[in-house]
Amino acid sequence: MDRSKYTILVADDEELLRWSIKEIVSRKGYRVVVAANGREALEVYHRDHPDLSLLDIQMPELTGMEVLKQIMAEEPQALVVMISAYGQVERAVAACRLGAQDFVCKPFDNDDLLRRIERILEPVRLRHQVEGLLADQRQRYAIDQIVGQSESLREVFTLIRKVAATPNTTVLITGESGTGKDLVAKVIHHQSARAEQPMVEINCAAIPEHLLESELFGHEKGSFTGAGERKLGLVERANGGTLFLDEVGDMALDLQAKLLRLLENRTIRRVGGVDDLGVDLRVIAATNRDLSKRVEEGAFRADLYYRLNVLPIRLPALRERHGDAPLLVRFFLDRLNREMGKQVRTIGEDALACLSAYAWPGNVRELKNVIERAHILADGERIEVSDLPAEVRGGGAGGAPAGVATATAFGLPEQGIDLEEVERRLLTDALARTQGNQTQAAALLRLGRDALRYRMKKFGMLE
CATH class of the missing domain: 1.10.8.60 (Helicase, Ruva Protein; domain 3)
Structure with a gap:
């Protein structure tokens, strides 16, 4: 580990011992601050916020025990090692009951002291590592990682900020393939209060239907052939964090009922189990399908659709x-x-x-x-x-993209043509073909929805 990131306080009224410990510890790369008495030790502690404090039990002005008590009152998780003489072992043990992690007796072995410091600081190192990874993830999935300034995307940004601030709300993200639904889900998670807990993703279309229930909810030992031991499902692994269900529109109907139960009661039951298990998580679902149409077709439960659709976020096509x-x-x-x-x-x-x-x-x-x-x-x-x-x-220099009709597809009459009438009829045909769906009509005409509405307004086609 990078020891220069850690500060150690050495508090002892014996100048030679204080200097000796500072030399031993600083040579290993640690940053060392010192204090010659108990009152000074508290001042240095409040000023430098050391990761570990080495306190002599017997010091003038305030004893090491008094300093320990005050540190523990202010910061119960503080790391403290007491330095004691051989006749003070009982007091050192009492100090450990008050919250000190360890004690060393004078005269001590230098290598032993360093090993103790390393061992006690290991949880701090791990905590710093986790905090660094979380900070990296929060930066990697910051909202500015969704690139764009269009009006349609700014509306999405507003929704993301609002839903990230409400860590329990169920979210349904819709949009065509490739619009970034998984990125938006990760941004919501990493910018929410659940960011320090796991985000578990499952693609409902990628796992065989007969395995999906076991993957989601887990199973008990012996619940089916091959279930040799208990297995935690992805829902349990996401406990405290976020469960991201991608392609939720492809989930089988019988499994939809169990997902509905999870959303309504925040409980699950493992395959082959009899006990209901409570979970605390947010569910984010995503799909490129029209779920309302799937409901009409009988392929998706209406009650589940309404449960998922608490806060819908539609991602615009590029x-x-x-x-x-x-x-x-x-x-x-x-x-x-x-x-x-x-x-x-x-x-x-x-x-x-x-x-x-x-x-x-x-x-x-x-x-x-x-x-x-x-x-x-x-x-x-x-x-x-x-x-x-x-x-x-476009298939060649100056050509149009494949599949896109060009002006040469229309014959220009010798007498000319009313271009605005052609535009109006194209708008009418596109809206008729899409049953009035403006987003789909705009896609047929290779327009944005705002541009389509502008033209509709120009021709008096908007109420």
Whole structure:
């Protein structure tokens, strides 16, 4: 461990012993502060907040025992080792009953003293390590790691902040594949009061249906063939933290009933068990399916849908996030430059135009993969059109993205045409095809929802 991060207080009225201990301990890399009496020891303790204090039992002004009592009253978890003479062993034992971790007798063995210090500081080292990892995770999943400034994304940011402040609320995250539902779930967890507890993820579509119940709720020994011992389920492992159910729309109906029970009662029962076990956790569910439609089809329980839909967060598709694509490109380039030791600094105007025109059916995930490919293929510091996949280039120079109708698909009559009437009819057709769903209609026309509503308002199609 990096001993320079730890401060040790040495309090003893014998100057030679005080100097000797300081030399022994500081040579190992620890930071050492000293005090010559009990009152000074308290002053130094309050000033430097040492990780470990070595206190002589017998000191002027305040004895080591009195200093110990005051430290323990202020900070019951403080680490203290008492220094005693051979005739003071009983007092040293009494000090341990008051909260001291250990005691050493004069004269002591230097190596033994260092081993004791190392042993006592081990939990502190582990705590610092955990705190560092938690801080890293909190930074890695800070809300600013969701890149974008579009209006639709700012609404998502507002919801994330509100739900992170309420650590018990069930959350349903919806959106197309690749929009970042798992990232949003992690941001909510790591910015909430449950951040120090585990976040357990399970993909409901990736685990065979006959194993999903056992994975979620665990099983008792002998509950089925092959169950040779008790197994804790993922719900129990998430106790105190967050359970993230990805692709929840693909969960089997019989298992949905047990998930509903968990949400209503905060209890589970292991497979083959008879006891109900209480759990304290937040449930975040995510799906790219339309759950209300699944309810109509009888594939998803209505009561579970309402339980999950306490606080819905819909993630906009990338094509709806006007102005966010260039920001994401810059973000991915900076990350790839750091990871690969390559300096691709810019992207050509034609290449950027292709990226902006493309519909991104795979959303942010697809954009990330395209930029990673272009980063690898780029010969210099600039990404060119030739570094992009054919579907993004439009199948050739100047072409439109694959599957997107272009102006050449329509014949222009010799007498000309009313362009606004064409626009109005396209809007009408798109809305009719999607039964009035503005988000889907906007996707058909390769528009953002706000742009669609602007055109609808222009033609008097909004009430």
